[in-house]
Amino acid sequence: MKKSxxxxxxxxxxxxxxxxxxxxxxxxxxxxxIYLLVGEFYRFQSYDAIPQIQLIDMKMRKEIRDFTAxxxxxxxxxxxxxxxxxxxxxxxxxxxxxxxxxDEVMPEVIDKFSFIxxxxxxxxxxxAQIADNKMLIKYMVKVKFNAxxxxxxxxxxxxxVSMQMVNNFVxxxxxxxxxxxNNFALGQNLFSGSWELxxxxxxxxxxxxxxxxxxxxxxxKPIAIFTINVKNTGTRxxxxxxxxLLATLLLSLFAFIIGVIGGAxxxxxxxxxxxxxxxxxxxxxxxxxxxxxxxxxxxxxxxxLAVAFLSFIGHSIVERLLKKExxxxxxxxxxxxxxxxxxxxxxxxGALLAGIGLILW
Numbered sequence: 238m239k240k241s242x243x244x245x246x247x248x249x250x251x252x253x254x255x256x257x258x259x260x261x262x263x264x265x266x267x268x269x270x271i272y273l274l275v276g277e278f279y280r281f282q283s284y285d286a287i288p289q290i291q292l293i294d295m296k297m298r299k300e301i302r303d304f305t306a307x308x309x310x311x312x313x314x315x316x317x318x319x320x321x322x323x324x325x326x327x328x329x330x331x332x333x334x335x336x337x338x339x340d341e342v343m344p345e346v347i348d349k350f351s352f353i354x355x356x357x358x359x360x361x362x363x364x365a366q367i368a369d370n371k372m373l374i375k376y377m378v379k380v381k382f383n384a385x386x387x388x389x390x391x392x393x394x395x396x397x398v399s400m401q402m403v404n405n406f407v408x409x410x411x412x413x414x415x416x417x418x419n420n421f422a423l424g425q426n427l428f429s430g431s432w433e434l435x436x437x438x439x440x441x442x443x444x445x446x447x448x449x450x451x452x453x454x455x456x457x458k459p460i461a462i463f464t465i466n467v468k469n470t471g472t473r474x475x476x477x478x479x480x481x482l483l484a485t486l487l488l489s490l491f492a493f494i495i496g497v498i499g500g501a502x503x504x505x506x507x508x509x510x511x512x513x514x515x516x517x518x519x520x521x522x523x524x525x526x527x528x529x530x531x532x533x534x535x536x537x538x539x540x541x542l543a544v545a546f547l548s549f550i551g552h553s554i555v556e557r558l559l560k561k562e563x564x565x566x567x568x569x570x571x572x573x574x575x576x577x578x579x580x581x582x583x584x585x586x587g588a589l590l591a592g593i594g595l596i597l598w
Contacts, residue, residue: 254579262583263490266590270483270589270593271483273597274475277393278472282394283396283397285386285399286387288440290440290443290462305413306338308342308415309420310402312332313332313422313423314422320432328380330378330379334373336372338371339367346406346407350402351402352402352403355382355383359379360379364376380400391534392475392534393533402462408443409457416441418437421463428467434467437464438463439462443458481517486541489506489548489549490582492548507551507552511546515542521534548581555574
């Protein structure tokens with residue numbers, strides 16, 4: 238095929254200028270974007286900070302095994318009177334228990350447990366039982382805490398809601414906790430709204446705090462962490478956030494399909510889409526959590542707004558080309574406008590798909 242024929246095939250009426258080709262391209266782009274957005278609800282992705290603890294490794298166990306008391310601990314969560322993911326605010330009622338050798342730890346020491354980033358609103362008197370030199374102590378407690386959640390992937394984010402139980406009055410050389418997933422139990426119907434349990438995790442070890450700049454003075458304290466993994470399965474927020482934005486953006490891109498003759502209509506459509514998208518930012522702001530960092534929603538909105546703005550610029554350039562009386566070489570004013578119209582349409586579709594792919598994956 239000669240060069241002139243290739244040129245005609247690409248820039249002539251048989252390919253990118255065809256309204257049918259453009260329509261199916263736009264349909265493909267919309268379908269792929271919707272697929273990617275919906276797919277985020279089936280992935281568990283959390284940006285929550287993982288509590289940094291030091292593990293009691295074999296070397297440390299050999300050093301402290303003759304001096305330290307091992308306290309097995311667990312939690313049974315009976316319910317949440319407040320489970321507010323958006324504001325990182327939780328209030329839970331639960332049973333906390335400890336098991337150890339009766340001659341190794343005083344009950345008064347075990348009683349001094351607390352929660353990092355949390356306040357104990359109520360703690361019952363200890364219910365202690367001793368059998369075969371094993372002491373089991375149980376407490377009913379009500380705790381208000383926050384889990385240092387991150388909303389960077391809002392509204393698709395999963396979360397790790399962690400409760401960090403510590404004892405600030407002993408060192409791991411005197412006593413340390415041990416726990417496992419079997420010691421972490423959850424009641425029925427704990428979560429309200431669209432949150433769904435995906436799993437639980439436990440960890441134990443010790444926290445190490447440095448008291449001076451030389452890192453010579455350090456304080457160590459035993460810790461046990463109980464984590465609930467939840468994900469958002471509701472689509473209401475995503476629909477409110479993204480459906481109007483996507484519909485507005487598709488309207489702006491659809492204007493390229495109308496053709497260069499309908500200049501005034503195309504220009505009004507792109508301008509209206511851009512104005513609508515800018516105004517919709519106030520709606521988004523009211524739905525999103527009050528955070529100071531960039532989220533997935535912000536990234537998608539910025540991408541859509543940028544494409545809508547470039548679409549408006551593209552329509553302006555097409556209008557400018559139509560007003561030219563003379564064009565260079567083989568391109569007259571109408572043909573130049575048609576070529577620019579098609580190039581902007583396919584380039585913006587490609588940029589849109591590439592951008593949404595980078596944001597979500």
